Amino acid sequence: MSAVEADPGRTGSRTQPTGLLAGPGNVTGGKSTAWWGMVLLIFTEATFFAILLTTYWYIRFSHGPVWPPDGIEKPSLFLISIMTPILLLSSAPMHWAETGIKKGRTGRLKVGLFVTFAMGATFLIMQGFEYHDLVKEFTPRTDVYGTLFFTITGFHGLHVLIGLLMNMWIQYYAWRGRFTAERYTHVEVVAMYWHFVDAVWVFILASLYLAPHF
Amino acid sequence: MALTVDERLEELWEEEPGLGSVLSTVDHKSIGKHYIYTAFAFFLAGGVEALLMRTQLARPDLHLIGPEAFNELFSMHGITMIFFFVTPMLFGFGNYFVPLLIGARDMAFPRLNAFGYWIFLFAGLFMYSSFLIGRAPNDGWFNYVTLSNHQFTPALNIDYYTLGLVFLGISTTVGSINFIVTILKLRAPGMSLNRMPLFVWAILATSFSVVFALPSLTMANVMLELDRRAGFNFFNVAKGGDAILWQHLFWIFGHPDVYIIFLPAVGIVSSIVPVFSRRKIIGYLWLALATMTTAIIGFGVWVHHMFATGLPTLSMAFFSAASMLITIPSAIQIFAWLATIIAGKPVFKTPFLFVLGFLFVFVIGGVTGVMFAAVPFDQQITDSYFVVAHFHYVLFGGAVFPIFAAIYYWVPKMWGHLLHEGLGKLSFWLIFVGFNLTFFPMHILGLLGMPRRIYTYHAGLGWDGYNLAASIGSSVLALGILVVLVNFLLYGLRRGAPAGPDPWGGDSLEWATSSPPPAYNFVEIPKVQGTEPLWDQPELRDIGFRARDVEMTLAEGHDTMGTTVVDAEPESVLTMPEATYTPIVTAFGISVVFVGFLTLLLPIIVLGGVIAIGGMMAWLRPKELPE
Numbered sequence: 001m002s003a004v005e006a007d008p009g010r011t012g013s014r015t016q017p018t019g020l021l022a023g024p025g026n027v028t029g030g031k032s033t034a035w036w037g038m039v040l041l042i043f044t045e046a047t048f049f050a051i052l053l054t055t056y057w058y059i060r061f062s063h064g065p066v067w068p069p070d071g072i073e074k075p076s077l078f079l080i081s082i083m084t085p086i087l088l089l090s091s092a093p094m095h096w097a098e099t100g101i102k103k104g105r106t107g108r109l110k111v112g113l114f115v116t117f118a119m120g121a122t123f124l125i126m127q128g129f130e131y132h133d134l135v136k137e138f139t140p141r142t143d144v145y146g147t148l149f150f151t152i153t154g155f156h157g158l159h160v161l162i163g164l165l166m167n168m169w170i171q172y173y174a175w176r177g178r179f180t181a182e183r184y185t186h187v188e189v190v191a192m193y194w195h196f197v198d199a200v201w202v203f204i205l206a207s208l209y210l211a212p213h214f
Numbered sequence: 215m216a217l218t219v220d221e222r223l224e225e226l227w228e229e230e231p232g233l234g235s236v237l238s239t240v241d242h243k244s245i246g247k248h249y250i251y252t253a254f255a256f257f258l259a260g261g262v263e264a265l266l267m268r269t270q271l272a273r274p275d276l277h278l279i280g281p282e283a284f285n286e287l288f289s290m291h292g293i294t295m296i297f298f299f300v301t302p303m304l305f306g307f308g309n310y311f312v313p314l315l316i317g318a319r320d321m322a323f324p325r326l327n328a329f330g331y332w333i334f335l336f337a338g339l340f341m342y343s344s345f346l347i348g349r350a351p352n353d354g355w356f357n358y359v360t361l362s363n364h365q366f367t368p369a370l371n372i373d374y375y376t377l378g379l380v381f382l383g384i385s386t387t388v389g390s391i392n393f394i395v396t397i398l399k400l401r402a403p404g405m406s407l408n409r410m411p412l413f414v415w416a417i418l419a420t421s422f423s424v425v426f427a428l429p430s431l432t433m434a435n436v437m438l439e440l441d442r443r444a445g446f447n448f449f450n451v452a453k454g455g456d457a458i459l460w461q462h463l464f465w466i467f468g469h470p471d472v473y474i475i476f477l478p479a480v481g482i483v484s485s486i487v488p489v490f491s492r493r494k495i496i497g498y499l500w501l502a503l504a505t506m507t508t509a510i511i512g513f514g515v516w517v518h519h520m521f522a523t524g525l526p527t528l529s530m531a532f533f534s535a536a537s538m539l540i541t542i543p544s545a546i547q548i549f550a551w552l553a554t555i556i557a558g559k560p561v562f563k564t565p566f567l568f569v570l571g572f573l574f575v576f577v578i579g580g581v582t583g584v585m586f587a588a589v590p591f592d593q594q595i596t597d598s599y600f601v602v603a604h605f606h607y608v609l610f611g612g613a614v615f616p617i618f619a620a621i622y623y624w625v626p627k628m629w630g631h632l633l634h635e636g637l638g639k640l641s642f643w644l645i646f647v648g649f650n651l652t653f654f655p656m657h658i659l660g661l662l663g664m665p666r667r668i669y670t671y672h673a674g675l676g677w678d679g680y681n682l683a684a685s686i687g688s689s690v691l692a693l694g695i696l697v698v699l700v701n702f703l704l705y706g707l708r709r710g711a712p713a714g715p716d717p718w719g720g721d722s723l724e725w726a727t728s729s730p731p732p733a734y735n736f737v738e739i740p741k742v743q744g745t746e747p748l749w750d751q752p753e754l755r756d757i758g759f760r761a762r763d764v765e766m767t768l769a770e771g772h773d774t775m776g777t778t779v780v781d782a783e784p785e786s787v788l789t790m791p792e793a794t795y796t797p798i799v800t801a802f803g804i805s806v807v808f809v810g811f812l813t814l815l816l817p818i819i820v821l822g823g824v825i826a827i828g829g830m831m832a833w834l835r836p837k838e839l840p841e
Contacts, residue, residue: 037326048433050429051433051463070454140444144453147448173835178837183839
């Protein structure tokens with residue numbers, strides 16, 4: 001490769017500012033651009049959930065005193081009281097994996113990602129069982145309650161699924177050894193997304209499952 | 215052999231010319247030009263739709279166009295102008311000029327930038343393909359239920375609308391996220407937030423508005439599509455749904471969208487006013503604050519679009535007050551511009567004429583806007599031609615005049631040739647006179663009781679003369695736009711005098727490099743010390759051509775500089791991606807998915823999904839470790 005030279009008389013040996021290292025969007029100071037991008041994606045995604053939950057409450061308050069309507073049972077809290085801790089706690093191994101790779105511990109990364117995946121998948125499978133029972137009683141076509149219940153929980157389930165796909169995808173690259181203590185942006189943003197998917201569930205749980213009992 | 219720094223940068227940044235480069239480019243300047251070309255094509259399409267409508271309405275009892283076609287024309291006119299022209303056009307200028315204005319070499323996410331463009335193009339083609347089967351959206355640009363539900367519009371017209379806008383929303387969202395990260399992280403050292411050009415402030419405010427407003431439109435369209443195609447009940451009153459819910463969700467997006475359209479245009483005005491007034495802008499801080507305030511208050515006024523739907527008086531009073539409040543930041547901006555012009559020594563070149571035209575037209579639109587904030591007045595004239603007159607004064611005045619100003623101001627930078635000044639002045643006067651002749655009589659028509667969206671009217675209602683005037687005006691306006699186009703094709707692209715780096719004596723960094731700028735924008739990343747870097751720091755005038763400080767050239771790789779969010783202290787060197795086909799492949803896959811949802815064919819959806827996910831995986835895969 002040819003040498004780099006400035007204007008005549010201005011030749012310098014270094015061409016990078018002092019104290020800054022080149023790296024692929026990586027951390028020589030501050031957060032990466034990918035981190036900022038994910039923060040903003042989560043802002044816009046959170047707005048999606050806020051719109052859905054606002055719609056739920058808008059319809060509920062304008063609907064009259066009986067909720068759920070049309071003789072539909074209040075949502076059962078049995079399955080959900082197992083699913084919720086599984087999903088919320090799945091953030092812990094994800095965090096453990098992320099802090100692990102930041103110290104260069106690739107083993108922690110692989111184990112943490114796998115445990116998170118297993119817990120997230122368990123949540124999704126249990127949601128499948130819940131749906132299987134519920135559709136015997138009502139579907140999205142039954143009335144606006146069914147529409148809201150299945151759309152909101154389904155939209156969240158879709159996000160869990162996307163989180164699982166991203167998890168699988170970075171697990172693959174974790175086994176290929178692409179992440180190190182200096183290169184972990186992918187892990188960082190996928191972990192952030194996963195924490196978001198977990199956190200938003202709290203609001204759905206409160207609105208759709210708990211509130212009708214009060 | 216040793217290369218000089220600019221030759222080295224050239225080698226690192228230049229993309230191979232040819233068709234491959236058009237499809238694979240990640241250069242913000244090429245993508246910006248693609249946005250502008252495509253958006254202008256949609257502008258012409260929307261303009262033709264408008265001319266057809268004005269021809270039909272020129273005389274009473276005409277039947278050139280039937281009522282069904284007329285419904286499609288006014289719907290597609292609104293959809294095109296709002297979603298496929300103004301925002302993409304302003305995003306095009308943003309794409310081209312934000313990195314130049316902040317002294318960066320590209321956007322923060324160059325591939326995402328290309329992806330956003332392709333989604334915009336494909337969504338536009340998707341929406342316009344509805345004409346091929348004669349089923350264009352026909353329920354107006356705000357697509358109210360219940361008219362748009364399955365029962366009353368069973369054909370594909372509305373599915374094109376809902377799917378097309380969800381599709382386009384991907385582009386607008388990723389574009390906005392890209393702008394925010396670029397503006398927060400890639401500013402040249404020293405360009406702290408309080409030194410950012412006002413155009414960049416405006417793009418930042420707009421982008422935040424998009425991030426929080428657009429989900430409402432997208433979700434409303436998803437709900438409507440589920441209602442229409444899968445029998446869901448969001449808007450089905452018989453099963454407990456709510457028809458007014460659509461209007462809330464639409465306008466929670468729709469009113470911030472007015473500012474999403476208007477704010478970048480305001481940023482253009484704030485860029486042009488000081489340059490042609492030959493002095494610093496007065497009230498920089500006030501203008502920046504007004505920009506952000508407008509974006510925020512814009513989220514609290516949506517109900518003023520719904521005063522006639524029978525909402526509680528208390529809520530109408532609240533939204534009426536909020537709507538009046540928003541005039542304050544607008545007025546601050548107007549007075550800051552006027553003060554700058556009065557205190558300066560104005561030079562009346564074409565870009566400046568369009569800015570003056572903007573001030574005149576936009577103030578009239580603002581005055582009728584305040585009238586709408588008053589509930590009783592609004593209820594009296596809602597859905598009349600007065601509304602049509604008002605929002606054209608605001609949107610054409612508030613956005614299209616500044617867009618033309620930007621064309622005359624920035625085309626010399628983008629293509630390297632000055633536009634013809636005589637033709638420029640001619641086009642301004644044709645557009646200014648044509649615009650007012652078209653839309654001013656509509657105020658009177660509305661007060662006389664003419665409803666909007668009717669395809670014809672009987673003679674003898676006292677509407678004939680005003681309608682004829684409006685139709686003649688629309689032709690004058692079209693002629694003016696044609697002159698702009700001719701001026702661009704003839705002079706802007708080739709025959710115009712060479713622009714040189716700085717034809718206007720500008721104050722911001724884009725004028726410190728050649729016209730058009732090289733692929734790497736600047737040989738040296740500038741160190742900025744004020745709000746008008748080129749006026750305050752004459753040494754920056756040659757950063758596009760030679761390096762004073764070799765450390766600031768970042769010529770070791772395909773790099774630009776990352777700085778801190780508030781103070782823009784140097785923080786990191788960011789290696790930027792090379793040209794790639796992954797964005798267009800991903801965008802194509804997503805298009806196939808949307809075609810699948812339109813036709814309800816599962817194999818097409820799956821095929822598109824596989825292409826899109828494959829494209830994304832190739833695009834985002836972690837790079838191999840350096841050995």
